[in-house]
Amino acid sequence: MxxxxxxxxxxxxxxxxxxxxxxxxxxxxxxxxxxxxxxxxxxxxxxxxxxxxxxxxxxxxxxxxxxxxxxxxxxxxxxxxxxxxxxxxxxxxxxxxxxxxxxxxxxxxxxxxxxxxxxxxxxxxxxxxxxxxxxxxxxxxxxxxxxxxxxxxxxxxxxxxxxxxxxxxxxxxxxxxxxxxxxxxxxxxxxxxxPALVAFQAEPKSLRTLKGIRISATVSALDAQENIIGKESGEVQFTENALSGICIMNLSARLSSENPTALSLNLLSHQTSSQTQAMLWELYSIRTQWRTEDWLTGLFQKKVGIQLLRSCKIPTDIPVYQVTPFQLERLSQMCHDWRFPVISRGNWQNAQxxxxxxxxxxxxxxxxxxxxxxxxxxxxxxxxxxxxxxxxxxxxxxxxxxxxxxxxxxxxxxxxxxxx
Ligand SMILES: Cc1cc2nc3c(=O)[nH]c(=O)nc-3n(C[C@H](O)[C@H](O)[C@H](O)COP(=O)(O)OP(=O)(O)OC[C@H]3O[C@@H](n4cnc5c(N)ncnc54)[C@H](O)[C@@H]3O)c2cc1C
The missing domain is CATH 3.50.50.60 (FAD/NAD(P)-binding domain)
Structure with missing residues (x-):
């Protein structure tokens, strides 16, 4: 007993x-x-x-x-x-x-x-x-x-x-x-x-230079067919292996039964991609002799700008005038659709x-x-x-x-x- x-x-x-x-x-x-x-x-x-x-x-x-x-x-x-x-x-x-x-x-x-x-x-x-x-x-x-x-x-x-x-x-x-x-x-x-109110793990290679940075973005969560399954605006925080921050955590709370295969960040959601393209051409003509690593100064944090250029395969040490119209167009698209493939959702240990x-x-x-x-x-x-x-x-x-x-x-x- x-x-x-x-x-x-x-x-x-x-x-x-x-x-x-x-x-x-x-x-x-x-x-x-x-x-x-x-x-x-x-x-x-x-x-x-x-x-x-x-x-x-x-x-x-x-x-x-x-x-x-x-x-x-x-x-x-x-x-x-x-x-x-x-x-x-x-x-x-x-x-x-x-x-x-x-x-x-x-x-x-x-x-x-x-x-x-x-x-x-x-x-x-x-x-x-x-x-x-x-x-x-x-x-x-x-x-x-x-x-x-x-x-x-x-x-x-x-x-x-x-x-x-x-x-x-x-x-x-x-x-x-x-x-x-x-x-x-x-x-x-x-x-x-x-697990909800949690980060999404992404490919560490794409995050290495961004660790610790916080930016404002509109984030779309995409499924394997590239359908948007969730959207949220706010602060995104990069860690060494994940995208976190309130905006990402809220997405995890909404997408409790589905996992996105990729997150797409729109860094300039207040304007259209053609406006962004026009803006990049303007910066191109004003800063034509500058090195590309300085081209986007003032628009994004330095490391974000450099990572965007790398993602578009634009060398960071050439003069701006050497950027081709094709590369500029790609960069403009990337500002609106910066992709991070998702490896997994965070686990119970780091979920809130x-x-x-x-x-x-x-x-x-x-x-x-x-x-x-x-x-x-x-x-x-x-x-x-x-x-x-x-x-x-x-x-x-x-x-x-x-x-x-x-x-x-x-x-x-x-x-x-x-x-x-
Ligand atoms: C890091 C972190 C930050 C957070 N920040 C916020 C915030 O700022 N604002 C907000 O709104 N929410 C926040 N949350 C979420 C919030 O804390 C929880 O949703 C809330 O505490 C849940 O309360 P609960 O009483 O249901 O469970 P809990 O607070 O988890 O309490 C459950 C209790 O039951 C006990 N227990 C479990 N099993 C047994 C058992 N078999 N026998 C006896 N005891 C048992 C546990 O030891 C525990 O003490 C945060 C969560 C985390 C992890």
Missing amino acids: TKQLLQTDLLVIGGGASGLAAAIAAKRICGDRFSVCIAEQNPRVGKKILVTGNGRCNLGNTSKDYAAYHGSLTAVLPEFLSQTLSSKEFFQTMGLYCREETDGRLYPHSNQASSVLDTLRLTTEAFGISVCCNCHITGIQQKQHTFFIQTSDGTIIAKAVIVATGGFAAPKTGSDGNAMKWLSVLGHHETNLS VTAGGIPLEQLRKNSLESKWISGLFFSGEILDLHGECGGYNLNWAWCSGQYAGMEAVAYLKNTLERTV
Whole structure:
């Protein structure tokens, strides 16, 4: 017989962003009526929160742009958002003030992710929520309205459970998808998983001289037949083996079920290719005696200009007047269609979020409760919803956490009333 570790009314599995929000929301409603406990496998809660937003934590977004979210649960997202506090309001209730930056991005006023975690941790403590760290959940069973939750050290007994174990992205922070093994025994399966908010690896030879450079571009993702399967404008960042940056990461979030075979960068999307050609002829005549490596000075960063010339097979050490009309035309095309064949999508280790998860069809209508198991709820990245860059994923973590917490308390009240 396994040791009984503890008994609680509500067990939240996973002490990440959405698990902490779920526990706080539940306890805020139920007060002393029900006990709430968080089981976290790491030695401390909220490890991932500390690395978000480059240590600043882009904790939400004020925009109501539903197009920034993807996955089957987007169908019910407006409903959930309308019934929960916005990210800004949720943190204000805990005394954490936010600053709003461009495009509605919210950050803690301190600009430190640790203040977000401290606020959640200290609120949890003040509310009397128990936190069991180093507690790895390995299985779950329900018998007559009671859950028996297995850990490596014994069994936890609970009347309701919220699974907030995250997805597969950034497994070093604890979210390695292990929960899917024991959830599958209960009939829950994730769909269409892929790493999202991630870079695309490209041929290192083409990137060698560009490493570290950031440029603005409109990027088209192309399939093997050269059809455009996604398009996004913004900052592109070159690394030694990949194209990254917000623009590329957002493309990866949109193209969760397909991988492009190439990325095409339009560096001058504000003008047509014939305007670009005319501009290059003008530069040709003004700078005709200059060396080609200086021809594009002021138009692009030096290394970008040189790489463009190399891609068009124009030597960089000849006078501009030696460039042929054919080469000039090619360069003008290249400014609008600079190709980078994609080798692969980045992996779970460097992805920020999981595309895919438990789909809408496995949940009750307008609810985060399991379709089959009463009293079992889900929140956060484990669900089939992911957002683009800009605070949308944490928006979802707080929103779904609050919603699952509210639903779990309503469930506890109902079951208790039935059994009294
Ligand atoms: C580098 C990086 C930067 C990011 N920056 C931003 C940003 O600025 N803005 C934004 O909106 N989003 C950002 N994100 C995404 C965002 O952090 C996640 O979407 C969000 O944290 C998901 O919350 P969650 O609670 O669902 O999962 P998680 O935060 O992953 O928490 C899940 C928790 O469950 C625990 N757990 C898992 N299995 C078990 C088990 N069997 N037993 C017990 N515990 C378990 C894990 O240890 C973990 O602590 C970023 C992600 C990364 C990786």
